[in-house]
Amino acid sequence: xxxxxxxxxxxxxxxxxxxxxxxxxxxxxxxxxxxxxxxxxxxxxxxxxxxxxxxxxxxxxxxxxxxxxxxxxxxxxxxxxxxxxxxxxxxxxxxxxxxxxxxxxxxxxxxxxxxxxxxxxxxxxxxxxxxxxxxxxxxxxxxxxxxxxxxxxxxxxxxxxxxxxxxxxxxxxxxxxxxxxxxxxxxxxxxxxxxxxxxxxxxxxxxxxxxxxxxxxxxxxxxxxxxxxxxxxxxxxxxxxxxxxxxxxxxxxxxxxxxxxxxxxxxxxxxxxxxxxxxxxxxxxxxxxxxxxxxxxxxxxxxxxxxxxxxxxxxxxxxxxxxxxxxxxxxxxxxxxxxxxxxxxxxxxxxxxxxxxxxxxxxxxxxxxxxxxxxxxxxxxxxxxxxxxxxxxxxxxxxxxxxxxxxxxxxxxxxxxxxxxxxxxxxxxxxxxxxxxxxxxxxxxxxxxxxxxxxxxxxxxxxxxxxxxxxxxxxxxxxxxxxxxxxxxxxxxxxxxxxxxxxxxxxxxxxxxxxxxxxxxxxxxxxxxxxxxxxxxxxxxxxxxxxxxxxxxxxxxxxxxxxxxxxxxxxxxxxxxxxxxxxxxxxxxxxxxxxxxxxxxxxxxxxxxxxxxxxxxxxxxxxxxxxxxxxxxxxxxxxxxxxxxxxxxxxxxxxxxxxxxxxxxxxxxxxxxxxxxxxxxxxxxxxxxxxxxxxxxxxxxxxxxxxxxxxxxxxxxxxxxxxxxxxxxxxx
Amino acid sequence: xxxxxxxxxxxxxxxxxxxxxxxxxxxxxxxxxxxxxxxxxxxxxxxxxxxxxxxxxxxxxxxxxxxxxxxxxxxxxxxxxxxxxxxxxxxxxxxxxxxxxxxxxxxxxxxxxxxxxxxxxxxxxxxxxxxxxxxxxxxxxxxxxxxxxxxxxxxxxxxxxxxxxxxxxxxxx
Numbered sequence: 031x032x033x034x035x036x037x038x039x040x041x042x043x044x045x046x047x048x049x050x051x052x053x054x055x056x057x058x059x060x061x062x063x064x065x066x067x068x069x070x071x072x073x074x075x076x077x078x079x080x081x082x083x084x085x086x087x088x089x090x091x092x093x094x095x096x097x098x099x100x101x102x103x104x105x106x107x108x109x110x111x112x113x114x115x116x117x118x119x120x121x122x123x124x125x126x127x128x129x130x131x132x133x134x135x136x137x138x139x140x141x142x143x144x145x146x147x148x149x150x151x152x153x154x155x156x157x158x159x160x161x162x163x164x165x166x167x168x169x170x171x172x173x174x175x176x177x178x179x180x181x182x183x184x185x186x187x188x189x190x191x192x193x194x195x196x197x198x199x200x201x202x203x204x205x206x207x208x209x210x211x212x213x214x215x216x217x218x219x220x221x222x223x224x225x226x227x228x229x230x231x232x233x234x235x236x237x238x239x240x241x242x243x244x245x246x247x248x249x250x251x252x253x254x255x256x257x258x259x260x261x262x263x264x265x266x267x268x269x270x271x272x273x274x275x276x277x278x279x280x281x282x283x284x285x286x287x288x289x290x291x292x293x294x295x296x297x298x299x300x301x302x303x304x305x306x307x308x309x310x311x312x313x314x315x316x317x318x319x320x321x322x323x324x325x326x327x328x329x330x331x332x333x334x335x336x337x338x339x340x341x342x343x344x345x346x347x348x349x350x351x352x353x354x355x356x357x358x359x360x361x362x363x364x365x366x367x368x369x370x371x372x373x374x375x376x377x378x379x380x381x382x383x384x385x386x387x388x389x390x391x392x393x394x395x396x397x398x399x400x401x402x403x404x405x406x407x408x409x410x411x412x413x414x415x416x417x418x419x420x421x422x423x424x425x426x427x428x429x430x431x432x433x434x435x436x437x438x439x440x441x442x443x444x445x446x447x448x449x450x451x452x453x454x455x456x457x458x459x460x461x462x463x464x465x466x467x468x469x470x471x472x473x474x475x476x477x478x479x480x481x482x483x484x485x486x487x488x489x490x491x492x493x494x495x496x497x498x499x500x501x502x503x504x505x506x507x508x509x510x511x512x513x514x515x516x517x518x519x520x521x522x523x524x525x526x527x528x529x530x531x532x533x534x535x536x537x538x539x540x541x542x543x544x545x546x547x548x549x550x551x552x553x554x555x556x557x558x559x560x561x562x563x564x565x566x567x568x569x570x571x572x573x574x575x576x577x578x579x580x581x582x583x584x585x586x587x588x589x590x591x592x593x594x595x596x597x598x599x600x601x602x603x604x605x606x607x608x609x610x611x612x613x614x615x616x617x618x619x620x621x622x623x624x625x626x627x628x629x630x631x632x633x634x635x636x637x638x639x640x641x642x643x644x645x646x647x648x649x650x651x652x653x654x655x656x657x658x659x660x661x662x663x664x665x666x667x668x669x670x671x672x673x674x675x676x677x678x679x680x681x682x683x684x685x686x687x688x689x690x691x692x693x694x695x696x697x698x699x700x701x702x703x704x705x706x707x708x709x710x711x712x713x714x715x716x717x718x719x720x721x722x723x724x725x726x727x728x729x730x731x732x733x734x735x736x737x738x739x740x741x742x743x744x745x746x747x748x749x750x751x752x753x754x755x756x757x758x759x760x761x762x
Numbered sequence: 763x764x765x766x767x768x769x770x771x772x773x774x775x776x777x778x779x780x781x782x783x784x785x786x787x788x789x790x791x792x793x794x795x796x797x798x799x800x801x802x803x804x805x806x807x808x809x810x811x812x813x814x815x816x817x818x819x820x821x822x823x824x825x826x827x828x829x830x831x832x833x834x835x836x837x838x839x840x841x842x843x844x845x846x847x848x849x850x851x852x853x854x855x856x857x858x859x860x861x862x863x864x865x866x867x868x869x870x871x872x873x874x875x876x877x878x879x880x881x882x883x884x885x886x887x888x889x890x891x892x893x894x895x896x897x898x899x900x901x902x903x904x905x906x907x908x909x910x911x912x913x914x915x916x917x918x919x920x921x922x923x924x925x926x927x928x929x930x931x932x933x934x935x
Binding site for chain 2: 059060062063064065066067068069070071072073075076078084154155156157160221222223224225226271272273274275276303305306501502503504653654656657658660661663664665688689690694695696697698699700701702703
């Protein structure tokens with residue numbers, strides 16, 4: 031039986047407030063924890079089927095250009111080499127998130143430096159690696175390639191659908207008592223998931239089984255099938271454990287197609303893992319951005335206008351452009367607004383989704399600009415933000431489904447001790463200048479179509495099944511809790527099976543929509559089972575209480591096993607986004623507070639304290655939700671201070687393609703961050719009142735750090751990351 | 763190349779290509795896939811194991827260099843049914859998210875707590891003499907060779923603090 035629900039209106043019943051099991055929202059440990067901490071969770075690279083061979087991808091060391099020679103003959107005779115795959119179905123770039131079809135393929139044309147062009151398969155990994163590194167690859171580079179997005183002769187697109195304007199911003203800027211008009215730049219970023227992309231492919235006749243590290247299996251299945259030219263029904267992808275994604279594993283990637291082609295050709299299972307260097311140079315990058323932000327306000331700090339002009343880059347073949355201005359239309363008041371989004375066509379590696387595409391970098395710039403405005407006005411930066419919270423979406427003129435920014439700012443300011451903040455450059459401890467910074471956090475919220483199946487077995491245990499993934503987000507935990515709560519079972523009686531395309535297609539992990547989308551599908555399936563149980567007891571489902579494996583209705587109390595009478599109940603939940611995604615503005619909200627010390631001699635910035643307050647509807651698990659926020663805030667530290675993809679603009683190659691040179695935050699860079707979760711119910715979101723929290727923590731976190739650097743030292747850095755050289759240049 | 767190793771208390775013989783790293787030997791030849799490969803260049807720490815009680819990056823060491831060595835991997839510390847104190851603390855404090863760096867974090871923490879007990883100072887220790895104090899700063903500093911992109915760092919620190927404090931208490935009693 032399928033319970034279908036299109037979210038066309040708010041669900042005010044708040045059913046989960048009335049259920050009796052009491053496990054939802056609790057800080058339950060992850061059920062997958064014991065496997066992860068003992069090294070027994072099976073990630074893709076852990077699958078070693080009988081007869082496994084090892085494949086290593088070969089890269090083109092120049093691009094763009096034409097591939098004129100591949101030294102396959104020499105490599106084929108090397109010890110242990112079984113095959114060299116140079117099939118034109120090898121991917122040129124990975125698929126973008128939710129592409130659902132093959133991305134660009136083939137390697138006669140090399141689109142960028144680092145593009146994989148062949149796979150060497152050998153008996154051992156050592157043999158495959160040596161042979162792959164030995165292979166001669168000759169590329170005739172193009173004349174006149176463009177690598178630098180800011181260069182005057184680089185082609186810039188201005189897609190019509192992505193521009194918007196209301197009122198007259200130029201006039202508002204002229205009329206305003208105080209304005210900010212500054213340009214900010216952010217560097218390119220890499221997702222840097224700890225598990226490099228890995229696929230183990232095996233064929234049984236025409237049917238391919240692939241153990242892969244992927245986020246969105248229902249799309250990946252179609253992308254892989256399309257890339258290989260086979261029917262989707264012949265593809266099964268398994269990703270029960272994924273070692274981090276952050277966008278990098280949204281779409282099918284080089285290693286999956288290469289492993290599948292090789293395995294087909296040689297008739298043995300093949301394992302291909304990208305090296306860390308290949309992850310950095312050939313998966314997805316977040317584009318660097320250049321953002322002009324304009325703000326106009328009266329002398330009291332009431333904003334009348336806001337402009338956000340962004341320029342990002344990508345390969346000419348790609349339609350994806352980092353949606354930098356995504357939250358600008360609705361974050362602050364102002365009747366005059368102008369949004370410009372441009373994309374420069376560059377001949378470098380592909381740009382795509384990296385955690386919180388858009389807001390991650392867009393809010394960084396806007397929130398530093400807000401700090402500049404507060405400074406010019408002489409108004410407290412928290413007050414300036416509070417003063418400019420709109421009472422409805424100022425662009426679309428539709429209501430907000432909920433709005434918690436003000437509460438997050440006020441609550442955070444109190445907990446953090448914001449009242450002790452001094453004027454810029456006033457606090458000094460030895461050679462350290464110390465300051466505080468604040469930023470708003472905002473991220474758009476949405477649901478995508480998802481299905482899930484729930485089976486209640488006669489002995490009173492339940493199984494939840496969907497192809498949804500857990501990429502570290504806590505899917506196993508929260509789905510266990512949703513089913514346990516809805517069916518009145520202790521969590522130990524619920525088993526969640528994920529990451530298998532043979533199961534009903536969930537949402538996949540991306541865009542913070544996993545919990546709300548797939549969670550709602552599970553909720554719907556459970557609701558259907560509740561209705562069936564109520565029917566069997568002859569009561570309305572609203573009058574049914576389920577707790578600890580028992581059903582209570584009126585004066586009846588029965589074990590589920592008695593009601594089920596040896597018969598399992600199975601239901602499928604199916605959710606689709608509906609009118610509520612258009613009729614109201616849905617977003618998640620938060621506030622970041624940071625205390626940063628800047629070394630007066632070296633310019634070194636150290637984050638001393640950080641406090642985040644977030645609101646994202648009903649919190650399903652206090653522990654895993656907090657962890658998501660910790661992670662996001664730490665990404666903010668990285669973005670503000672250290673992370674930077676460095677391309678050599680002479681030839682487009684990525685110069686820092688490993689963790690020694692691309693600096694993600696280490697333990698010592700991160701203080702014992704505090705996170706508060708403010709509870710709310712958002713009936714417009716879905717029947718569970720749940721919103722996404724996976725990306726909220728990153729949005730604005732870097733701005734709080736940057737604003738604290740200014741408050742500490744009086745140095746305003748507008749070019750991120752704010753490395754010590756840039757700070758030192760401003761120290762007097 | 764023949765190499766004899768004592769892994770998790772068990773004698774294991776290996777006959778692998780001399781280029782095989784200790785990490786690949788564990789994963790591809792000995793069926794111990796708990797140790798992870800995050801970078802293969804000693805930059806992330808996901809492959810951390812204990813060799814004769816000291817933590818090392820197993821990806822930076824050739825298996826054949828370890829003839830006769832005693833090696834402890836994550837599998838040797840505990841099982842899902844019988845977790846070690848650190849493994850349990852990591853679960854309780856949510857000291858992981860995706861779990862990929864976790865075996866390395868836990869092996870590294872085992873080695874680190876031993877280093878603390880032996881009085882090794884660190885960059886953030888107030889003094890080079892005397893036993894260092896088990897603080898969040900000390901743990902952060904000493905665990906910075908183990909990257910976690912999910913950024914469970916504060917929870918990792920809390921988990922290690924809890925175990926370290928209880929070990930210190932036990933030692934005092």
